[in-house]
Amino acid sequence: MLLAYRAGLSTRKNTLILSIHRLRPFVAALILGTLAACGGGGDRDPVLGFDDSAPAAPGSIVAPQAAAVALGTATTFGAFGGSAGVTNEGINTVINADLGTTAASTLVTGFRDGAPPNDCVYGAGTGTVTGLFRIFTAPPAPVASGIGCVGGTGATETIALQARADALAAYNELVAKPGGPDPGAGNLANLTLAPGVYTAAAGTFRIQGGNLTLDAQGNADAVWVFQMATSLTVGGPGAAFPSSVILTNGAQARNVFWQVGSAATINAGGGGTFNGTVISQSGAVISTAGNATVVTINGRVLSLNASVTMVNTVINLP
Numbered sequence: 001m002l003l004a005y006r007a008g009l010s011t012r013k014n015t016l017i018l019s020i021h022r023l024r025p026f027v028a029a030l031i032l033g034t035l036a037a038c039g040g041g042g043d044r045d046p047v048l049g050f051d052d053s054a055p056a057a058p059g060s061i062v063a064p065q066a067a068a069v070a071l072g073t074a075t076t077f078g079a080f081g082g083s084a085g086v087t088n089e090g091i092n093t094v095i096n097a098d099l100g101t102t103a104a105s106t107l108v109t110g111f112r113d114g115a116p117p118n119d120c121v122y123g124a125g126t127g128t129v130t131g132l133f134r135i136f137t138a139p140p141a142p143v144a145s146g147i148g149c150v151g152g153t154g155a156t157e158t159i160a161l162q163a164r165a166d167a168l169a170a171y172n173e174l175v176a177k178p179g180g181p182d183p184g185a186g187n188l189a190n191l192t193l194a195p196g197v198y199t200a201a202a203g204t205f206r207i208q209g210g211n212l213t214l215d216a217q218g219n220a221d222a223v224w225v226f227q228m229a230t231s232l233t234v235g236g237p238g239a240a241f242p243s244s245v246i247l248t249n250g251a252q253a254r255n256v257f258w259q260v261g262s263a264a265t266i267n268a269g270g271g272g273t274f275n276g277t278v279i280s281q282s283g284a285v286i287s288t289a290g291n292a293t294v295v296t297i298n299g300r301v302l303s304l305n306a307s308v309t310m311v312n313t314v315i316n317l318p
Contacts, residue, residue, distance in 0.1 A: 061193065067223060070170065073163045073166050079300070082164065084303075090292075094128050098135070099136070104152070108142075136159045138156075171259060178197060185202075190212075193215065198224070200227065207245070208235065208237050224257065226257065231261075231264065231265070236269075253299045259279055263280055268285065269288070276298075276299045277299045279303075280304065282305055282306045295313045299315075300317070
Protein backbone atom coordinates (compact mmCIF):
# COMPACT_ATOMS: atom_id res chain seq x y z
CA MET A 1 0.00 0.00 0.00
CA LEU A 2 2.72 2.50 0.97
CA LEU A 3 4.70 1.74 -2.19
CA ALA A 4 1.60 2.19 -4.39
CA TYR A 5 0.80 5.51 -2.68
CA ARG A 6 4.37 6.79 -3.23
CA ALA A 7 4.26 5.71 -6.89
CA GLY A 8 1.01 7.59 -7.48
CA LEU A 9 2.34 10.69 -5.75
CA SER A 10 5.46 10.66 -7.95
CA THR A 11 3.36 10.37 -11.12
CA ARG A 12 1.18 13.34 -10.14
CA LYS A 13 4.30 15.41 -9.30
CA ASN A 14 5.87 14.67 -12.71
CA THR A 15 2.61 15.58 -14.48
CA LEU A 16 2.44 18.89 -12.58
CA ILE A 17 6.05 19.76 -13.47
CA LEU A 18 5.44 18.96 -17.14
CA SER A 19 2.34 21.15 -17.17
CA ILE A 20 4.27 24.07 -15.64
CA HIS A 21 6.98 23.72 -18.27
CA ARG A 22 4.35 23.77 -21.02
CA LEU A 23 2.75 26.91 -19.59
CA ARG A 24 5.97 28.92 -19.28
CA PRO A 25 5.85 30.48 -22.80
CA PHE A 26 2.24 31.56 -22.27
CA VAL A 27 2.97 33.04 -18.86
CA ALA A 28 5.98 34.93 -20.25
CA ALA A 29 3.90 36.35 -23.09
CA LEU A 30 1.21 37.41 -20.60
CA ILE A 31 3.78 39.21 -18.43
CA LEU A 32 5.38 40.98 -21.41
CA GLY A 33 2.02 42.03 -22.81
CA THR A 34 0.88 43.40 -19.44
CA LEU A 35 4.07 45.40 -18.95
CA ALA A 36 3.93 46.80 -22.47
CA ALA A 37 0.31 47.85 -22.00
CA CYS A 38 1.24 49.65 -18.81
CA GLY A 39 4.06 51.56 -20.49
CA GLY A 40 6.97 49.51 -19.19
CA GLY A 41 9.30 50.67 -16.53
CA GLY A 42 11.27 53.31 -18.42
CA ASP A 43 14.66 51.66 -17.95
CA ARG A 44 15.93 48.43 -19.39
CA ASP A 45 14.77 45.50 -17.24
CA PRO A 46 17.82 43.48 -16.06
CA VAL A 47 15.83 40.23 -15.97
CA LEU A 48 13.44 40.44 -18.91
CA GLY A 49 15.93 42.38 -21.06
CA PHE A 50 13.67 44.97 -22.67
CA ASP A 51 12.71 48.62 -22.24
CA ASP A 52 9.73 50.76 -23.18
CA SER A 53 11.23 52.25 -26.36
CA ALA A 54 9.66 51.51 -29.72
CA PRO A 55 11.53 48.85 -31.67
CA ALA A 56 13.43 49.96 -34.75
CA ALA A 57 11.88 48.93 -38.03
CA PRO A 58 13.75 46.18 -39.86
CA GLY A 59 16.48 47.72 -42.01
CA SER A 60 15.86 51.22 -40.66
CA ILE A 61 18.63 53.83 -40.77
CA VAL A 62 19.39 55.81 -37.64
CA ALA A 63 20.78 59.31 -38.29
CA PRO A 64 21.77 61.94 -35.73
CA GLN A 65 19.07 64.58 -35.30
CA ALA A 66 19.64 68.24 -36.13
CA ALA A 67 17.96 71.60 -35.65
CA ALA A 68 17.11 73.89 -38.54
CA VAL A 69 19.73 76.43 -39.59
CA ALA A 70 19.02 80.17 -39.53
CA LEU A 71 19.63 81.85 -42.89
CA GLY A 72 19.39 85.46 -41.74
CA THR A 73 18.88 87.91 -44.58
CA ALA A 74 19.53 85.12 -47.11
CA THR A 75 16.11 83.72 -46.19
CA THR A 76 14.32 85.77 -48.86
CA PHE A 77 16.67 84.77 -51.69
CA GLY A 78 15.71 82.00 -54.08
CA ALA A 79 18.94 82.22 -56.06
CA PHE A 80 22.28 83.80 -55.17
CA GLY A 81 25.31 83.78 -57.44
CA GLY A 82 28.15 84.56 -55.05
CA SER A 83 30.54 87.02 -56.65
CA ALA A 84 29.97 85.70 -60.18
CA GLY A 85 26.34 86.44 -61.06
CA VAL A 86 23.14 84.62 -62.03
CA THR A 87 22.11 83.80 -65.59
CA ASN A 88 18.93 82.51 -67.20
CA GLU A 89 18.24 81.27 -70.72
CA GLY A 90 14.59 80.23 -70.43
CA ILE A 91 11.41 82.19 -71.14
CA ASN A 92 9.55 80.08 -68.57
CA THR A 93 11.84 80.94 -65.66
CA VAL A 94 9.98 82.44 -62.70
CA ILE A 95 11.68 83.31 -59.40
CA ASN A 96 9.16 83.75 -56.59
CA ALA A 97 11.88 85.11 -54.31
CA ASP A 98 14.71 87.63 -54.24
CA LEU A 99 17.72 87.07 -56.48
CA GLY A 100 21.21 88.39 -55.92
CA THR A 101 24.97 88.48 -56.31
CA THR A 102 27.74 90.59 -54.88
CA ALA A 103 28.97 91.09 -58.45
CA ALA A 104 28.06 93.96 -60.77
CA SER A 105 24.59 94.06 -62.30
CA THR A 106 26.09 93.21 -65.69
CA LEU A 107 26.68 89.64 -64.43
CA VAL A 108 22.95 89.07 -64.00
CA THR A 109 21.37 88.23 -67.36
CA GLY A 110 17.98 87.01 -68.49
CA PHE A 111 15.86 88.54 -65.70
CA ARG A 112 13.60 91.44 -64.90
CA ASP A 113 11.97 92.55 -61.66
CA GLY A 114 9.17 94.96 -60.91
CA ALA A 115 6.51 96.25 -63.30
CA PRO A 116 6.91 99.02 -65.91
CA PRO A 117 7.83 101.81 -65.54
CA ASN A 118 9.59 100.72 -62.35
CA ASP A 119 11.08 97.52 -63.69
CA CYS A 120 14.77 96.66 -63.84
CA VAL A 121 15.81 94.64 -66.88
CA TYR A 122 18.98 92.54 -66.81
CA GLY A 123 20.12 91.33 -70.21
CA ALA A 124 17.27 90.04 -72.34
CA GLY A 125 14.96 89.98 -69.33
CA THR A 126 13.25 86.74 -70.32
CA GLY A 127 12.90 85.41 -66.77
CA THR A 128 10.74 87.07 -64.12
CA VAL A 129 11.34 87.89 -60.48
CA THR A 130 7.78 88.23 -59.22
CA GLY A 131 5.78 90.52 -56.96
CA LEU A 132 7.67 92.61 -54.42
CA PHE A 133 10.80 90.48 -54.73
CA ARG A 134 13.86 92.21 -56.12
CA ILE A 135 17.27 91.68 -57.71
CA PHE A 136 20.21 92.82 -55.55
CA THR A 137 23.60 93.49 -57.12
CA ALA A 138 26.54 95.89 -57.03
CA PRO A 139 26.52 98.92 -59.38
CA PRO A 140 26.09 99.91 -62.14
CA ALA A 141 22.36 100.22 -62.68
CA PRO A 142 21.05 97.80 -65.32
CA VAL A 143 20.85 99.15 -68.87
CA ALA A 144 17.51 99.61 -70.67
CA SER A 145 15.49 99.65 -67.47
CA GLY A 146 12.36 101.55 -66.51
CA ILE A 147 12.59 105.08 -65.17
CA GLY A 148 11.73 103.85 -61.67
CA CYS A 149 14.37 101.08 -61.52
CA VAL A 150 16.38 101.21 -58.30
CA GLY A 151 18.69 98.25 -58.98
CA GLY A 152 22.44 98.19 -59.20
CA THR A 153 23.11 100.73 -56.45
CA GLY A 154 25.26 100.92 -53.36
CA ALA A 155 22.19 100.09 -51.28
CA THR A 156 21.41 96.92 -53.22
CA GLU A 157 25.06 95.89 -53.05
CA THR A 158 25.02 96.24 -49.24
CA ILE A 159 21.99 93.94 -49.04
CA ALA A 160 23.69 91.40 -51.30
CA LEU A 161 26.88 91.45 -49.23
CA GLN A 162 24.93 90.81 -46.03
CA ALA A 163 22.96 87.97 -47.62
CA ARG A 164 26.21 86.35 -48.72
CA ALA A 165 27.67 86.68 -45.20
CA ASP A 166 24.56 85.11 -43.67
CA ALA A 167 24.59 82.27 -46.20
CA LEU A 168 28.25 81.61 -45.34
CA ALA A 169 27.42 81.48 -41.63
CA ALA A 170 24.65 78.97 -42.34
CA TYR A 171 27.02 76.91 -44.50
CA ASN A 172 29.61 76.74 -41.72
CA GLU A 173 26.95 75.70 -39.25
CA LEU A 174 25.87 72.87 -41.55
CA VAL A 175 29.47 71.71 -41.94
CA ALA A 176 29.94 71.69 -38.15
CA LYS A 177 27.04 69.34 -37.45
CA PRO A 178 28.04 65.80 -36.41
CA GLY A 179 28.19 63.52 -39.42
CA GLY A 180 25.70 60.77 -40.12
CA PRO A 181 25.28 57.68 -42.29
CA ASP A 182 25.55 57.36 -46.06
CA PRO A 183 22.60 55.00 -46.63
CA GLY A 184 22.92 54.57 -50.39
CA ALA A 185 26.72 54.59 -50.68
CA GLY A 186 26.49 58.01 -52.32
CA ASN A 187 23.28 57.48 -54.32
CA LEU A 188 20.11 58.59 -52.51
CA ALA A 189 17.74 57.44 -55.26
CA ASN A 190 14.88 55.10 -54.30
CA LEU A 191 15.43 55.67 -50.58
CA THR A 192 12.96 56.83 -47.94
CA LEU A 193 14.79 58.69 -45.19
CA ALA A 194 13.72 59.73 -41.72
CA PRO A 195 14.86 63.13 -40.39
CA GLY A 196 18.51 63.53 -39.46
CA VAL A 197 22.01 64.29 -40.72
CA TYR A 198 23.37 62.30 -43.66
CA THR A 199 27.01 62.56 -44.76
CA ALA A 200 28.51 61.45 -48.08
CA ALA A 201 31.29 59.03 -47.17
CA ALA A 202 33.10 59.56 -50.49
CA GLY A 203 32.33 63.28 -50.57
CA THR A 204 29.55 63.29 -53.17
CA PHE A 205 25.82 62.71 -53.12
CA ARG A 206 23.71 61.97 -56.16
CA ILE A 207 20.07 61.17 -56.83
CA GLN A 208 20.18 59.09 -59.99
CA GLY A 209 17.89 56.35 -61.23
CA GLY A 210 14.91 57.24 -59.03
CA ASN A 211 13.50 59.70 -56.52
CA LEU A 212 14.42 60.42 -52.92
CA THR A 213 11.58 60.49 -50.37
CA LEU A 214 11.87 62.37 -47.08
CA ASP A 215 9.41 61.08 -44.47
CA ALA A 216 8.69 63.44 -41.55
CA GLN A 217 6.66 60.76 -39.74
CA GLY A 218 4.03 63.35 -38.83
CA ASN A 219 6.47 65.96 -37.48
CA ALA A 220 6.24 69.25 -39.43
CA ASP A 221 9.42 70.47 -37.70
CA ALA A 222 11.52 67.51 -38.82
CA VAL A 223 14.91 68.54 -40.25
CA TRP A 224 17.22 66.91 -42.82
CA VAL A 225 20.84 67.93 -43.40
CA PHE A 226 22.87 66.46 -46.26
CA GLN A 227 26.61 67.06 -45.98
CA MET A 228 28.99 66.55 -48.89
CA ALA A 229 32.60 67.61 -49.23
CA THR A 230 32.33 68.01 -53.00
CA SER A 231 29.40 67.75 -55.42
CA LEU A 232 25.65 67.16 -55.57
CA THR A 233 24.14 65.70 -58.75
CA VAL A 234 20.39 65.30 -59.17
CA GLY A 235 19.08 63.44 -62.21
CA GLY A 236 20.61 61.01 -64.66
CA PRO A 237 22.65 59.04 -65.33
CA GLY A 238 22.87 61.09 -68.50
CA ALA A 239 20.83 64.21 -69.16
CA ALA A 240 17.49 62.63 -70.01
CA PHE A 241 16.39 61.25 -66.63
CA PRO A 242 15.16 63.79 -64.07
CA SER A 243 14.89 62.88 -60.40
CA SER A 244 12.84 64.47 -57.64
CA VAL A 245 13.01 64.97 -53.90
CA ILE A 246 9.59 64.04 -52.53
CA LEU A 247 8.26 65.22 -49.17
CA THR A 248 5.78 63.10 -47.24
CA ASN A 249 3.99 62.87 -43.89
CA GLY A 250 4.42 66.54 -43.00
CA ALA A 251 7.94 67.15 -44.33
CA GLN A 252 8.62 70.81 -45.16
CA ALA A 253 11.00 72.16 -47.83
CA ARG A 254 12.11 74.90 -45.42
CA ASN A 255 13.62 72.22 -43.16
CA VAL A 256 15.79 70.48 -45.78
CA PHE A 257 19.40 71.62 -46.20
CA TRP A 258 22.05 70.58 -48.72
CA GLN A 259 25.62 71.61 -47.84
CA VAL A 260 27.67 71.25 -51.02
CA GLY A 261 31.46 71.58 -50.87
CA SER A 262 31.87 72.31 -54.56
CA ALA A 263 29.05 72.57 -57.16
CA ALA A 264 25.49 71.33 -57.59
CA THR A 265 23.85 70.10 -60.80
CA ILE A 266 20.07 69.79 -60.66
CA ASN A 267 18.32 67.87 -63.46
CA ALA A 268 20.53 68.75 -66.41
CA GLY A 269 17.90 67.37 -68.76
CA GLY A 270 15.08 69.48 -67.33
CA GLY A 271 12.02 68.40 -65.35
CA GLY A 272 11.70 67.08 -61.83
CA THR A 273 10.99 68.76 -58.49
CA PHE A 274 13.70 69.51 -55.96
CA ASN A 275 13.01 70.44 -52.35
CA GLY A 276 15.29 72.20 -49.88
CA THR A 277 17.96 74.86 -49.59
CA VAL A 278 21.24 74.27 -51.39
CA ILE A 279 24.26 76.21 -50.14
CA SER A 280 27.27 75.49 -52.32
CA GLN A 281 30.80 76.79 -52.47
CA SER A 282 31.28 76.73 -56.22
CA GLY A 283 28.03 77.41 -58.01
CA ALA A 284 25.05 75.52 -59.34
CA VAL A 285 23.62 74.54 -62.71
CA ILE A 286 19.87 73.98 -63.11
CA SER A 287 18.90 72.32 -66.40
CA THR A 288 20.82 73.13 -69.59
CA ALA A 289 20.26 75.21 -72.71
CA GLY A 290 17.56 73.94 -75.04
CA ASN A 291 15.47 72.16 -72.40
CA ALA A 292 11.85 73.30 -72.44
CA THR A 293 10.65 71.16 -69.51
CA VAL A 294 10.56 73.24 -66.34
CA VAL A 295 12.61 72.31 -63.30
CA THR A 296 10.77 73.21 -60.08
CA ILE A 297 12.68 74.06 -56.92
CA ASN A 298 10.84 74.55 -53.66
CA GLY A 299 13.64 76.13 -51.71
CA ARG A 300 16.80 78.05 -52.55
CA VAL A 301 19.98 77.69 -54.57
CA LEU A 302 22.64 79.81 -52.88
CA SER A 303 26.22 79.83 -54.14
CA LEU A 304 28.87 81.49 -52.01
CA ASN A 305 31.43 82.10 -54.75
CA ALA A 306 30.62 80.96 -58.29
CA SER A 307 27.59 81.65 -60.49
CA VAL A 308 24.15 80.07 -60.62
CA THR A 309 22.89 79.29 -64.12
CA MET A 310 19.40 78.11 -65.01
CA VAL A 311 17.12 77.30 -67.92
CA ASN A 312 13.33 77.28 -67.58
CA THR A 313 13.36 77.04 -63.81
CA VAL A 314 10.67 77.91 -61.28
CA ILE A 315 11.88 78.67 -57.74
CA ASN A 316 9.34 78.92 -54.93
CA LEU A 317 10.48 80.28 -51.60
CA PRO A 318 9.52 77.76 -48.88
